[in-house]
Amino acid sequence: MPFNLNTPLDDSNLDAPATRHLLQALQANILKGHGRNHVVLLFLEITDVAKARHFMHHYKVTSAATQFQETRRFKDTGEPGGVVRLAFISHAGLVQFGKAAPFAPGGTPLDEFFVQGMAADTAALDRQTTDSWQSALKRPVHVLLLLAHDDLDDLSHMAFSEVQTLNAEASGFELLLAQEGRAYFNKAGAGIEHFGYVDGRSQPLMTTSDIAAEKGAKADFVYDPTAPLKQFMFDDPLAPGEGLASLFVFRKLEQDVASFKAAEEAIQGALTPPPSDDELAGAMVVGRFENGVPVTLQPPPPAAPVDNDFNYNADPDGARCPFQGHIRKTNPRGSSPGGEVFDKGVQMARRGITYGLRLQDPATAEFVDQPNDGVGLLFMSYQASIKDQFHFMQESWANNRKFPKFGPADPFVGIDPIIGQVLLSEEAEAATDHVWPSPAPHAQKNFSGFVHLKGGEYFYTPSPRGLKHL
Template sequence: MAIDLKQTAIDPDSPEIPPTRNTQKALREALDDLQGNILKSHGRDHSRHLFITFKTDTADQRKKAREWLAGMAAEDRATSALRQWEEAKAYRDFRELVRANGMSAKEADALVKSVSKTFVGVLLSADGYRALKLDAHRMPDDPSFAAGAKSRTKLLNDPESKNWEAPFQQQLHALVIVADDATDRLERFVKTLTDELTALGVTPYVETGTAMRLDKDGKEDPSAPVREHFGFVDGISQPLFYARDIDNARDRQGGIDRYDPSAPLDQVLVKDPGGDKSTGYGSYFVYRKLEQDVQGFRADEKVLAKSIASFAHPKKPDPTPEDVALAGAYMVGRFQDGTPVVDRNAAGLGDQPNNFSFDGDVDGVRCPFQAHVRKTNPRGDKQRQFGVPLTQERTQRIVRRGISYGKVTLDPQPSDGKVGLLFLCAQSSIADQFEFIQAAWANYQDFLTPGSGLDPVIGTLPHGTSRDSAVAQPWPKRYGSHNQLDFSKPQDPNPPGFPTPMPHTFPQRVGQWTTMRGGEYFFVPSLSALKAFGAAGES
């Protein structure tokens, strides 16, 4: 039977399902047909993204391509959500076992990762569905997916597709994600797939991703949290679907009473028209290669810190390390260790807290309205500012599944080559979720308030527009202060001695240090749909 996509906090191991929701049997059957990395990240530290353009000139070429895709599911190569769930359980149990035998946490992690399994995911573009001439009723109907990423550049202020990196300029049919903690095992499997594709006359383009587990000083540490190249702990706040993950957020991330991270299944899942009528579900994925200019970001951070210092301690205006850290936190919305700037003006909370809202900062004097995490997840601001129901705001969240590319360092030099993020996100509607967040929030200079400017991390002006034409974003003169009086200027004589009113923010233009270098929109089909491709007729 089909499952209820409105359910939150699913637990495949519990038979205690409310009668109005999904039975354990129905849930496990759906998860066994659903691909992994949707409801929960695959969690591996190394990945290869194989972009495939099949030979499709003849019926025989198309048939072989469809059969190869079917084999990815029929041979149990592609990882189901249920298998991912079971492997994660076995991973945790084995880790506890080796820890019980006296191993340190670092030693235990290394041993457990060495015996973990390879994750494989298979995604198709709309061009892929069309080029393989799959029956029209098998193709998902999201309008943005059908149009493809190349057609959405103006909406998203992206560079024109002719300026993308060459591999992304061509028509892409499929993406295979292979991820593992053991790089030797990962490379062997990638070679196997590459050899198979070569036999079909196809040479895949490969992007390499690495989770940067670095401590606060930038040194590699397998037990450290994952950071992105600007230096900030990444992936803290995600919509959560499993009861276990929600419980962990309640226990380890400060609770869930101020911000509830749970989400219903329909946040990311839709019926797969090509899959089993009862168990077939899939998800839309946005893929974007985002190059990060770390030197530019750091320069903006220091300039902003200098202004912060001039207001915080004008007699000693040189910015301190604390000023620089606060400048970065204003830009991102969190300090580098994950501490929310809305909660305090210095790092140090630890445990990657996520139980916060902006209810106590309606004027943006602690966390600026333009800060990345506030722009992309307003946490009730839309309800307060525009009367939009909180339930609607929550439906626009995306599920991020990205990974960094380039040299593993927080201080990349020009000789190190390009660095950035292989951005991936899952959703049930590309237009209503990713595109809305990027275009109407991150890029819109009057969201959340008029003149708040671009998101300093991912916001961009229309391609070809000068950075100097962007709105200078407003930043707090003093953390948490609403003081609007200036006693240093001549006073208005009426009334006598009344100090001159002044704004509690100062304007400064920062941002646009992330550039989109190429991408595509994909659908993650159910395993039953993939298997059916092998016998599918042409439309």
């Protein structure tokens, strides 16, 4: 039975043959986030190919079918889902397994950036080098395993057992790093990142149930987040006709919270006249207030729900949301030269989670501490093309000092203040690019350098069947 990837998945009947066939052919976490609050990532280097292949053949990943069945059971009975197990393989790992050829049919790579790896993709690196990477992630990462669960104690026991197995000579792997991840939430129950902002709100939606929930009773929708499956998956080269695969981006992004908050306060104090909302400066940097409300919709910012149905048509000059605002840079919603269809096609399925221990006020859920290091985001995304999605977004949008205004008379607007990575040759000029609405004449313009890449890689997400064909 062929897979139809030209539309979202109709998940109204999980027992329909076509739906069941597709869900069984795909790992969990792609169509929808796995929803667990704790994860452990295990980064592996192959030391014995035959043993490693045997291990992977018997490694039971969680399928999308299991994920959807557990979600349905939770809705019906309240029974929580179990542990989620996922597996990813880098191109270097495929070379080790002797399985790289199907990823370059006729000599043309499926994706050139997947083949070369993140360490060679200078657009994705701080200062175009891997100097900022932690030592373990500078080693060749061939396989990444992900374990996720809501119960931290259970997950810790499972991870410990998995590490013991991997450290045994029979596994065929050397464990390079075990990385924890944990979710944080604001008082309203929305997931937040370490700078304190609601995170992951604007996602492309690829199931009919998610699309219906997002649109609700609205007759008209300003920005339709509907996306076809082919934007995130493709026929698995290791199991053609039997499985679906995806390309996976992992980045460990450390956040300097104390410096970010100090810079945020400096801009807030320089706005003239002084704004009535003490979060306005941060909202202009991120593009949303801390509660997730888009700054382009203010004034006044509503309290809830977090609106995702908006574009920038009413803010063409960046008077509310500056052109360099993080969410405007990474999801221009039709305001780029490419238009809405193109902009939507660049979007990835983001499945990241924060890492590092923070203190929260029990009454308000506000973060109490402001660390300079040791906390951040484990950025994870699925896409059909790293070249046309993650890499393009990073290089042509986030790092581009001109984007989205390219006219000869248009001034530079600067890099994305959160994830933008400026070229070394342009550092001095880029420091004066950012323009904030109504600042005092002496206000410092530059707002960047508070997120540091500690390591990353591009991976292939095999189908459950594809793992058996390594």
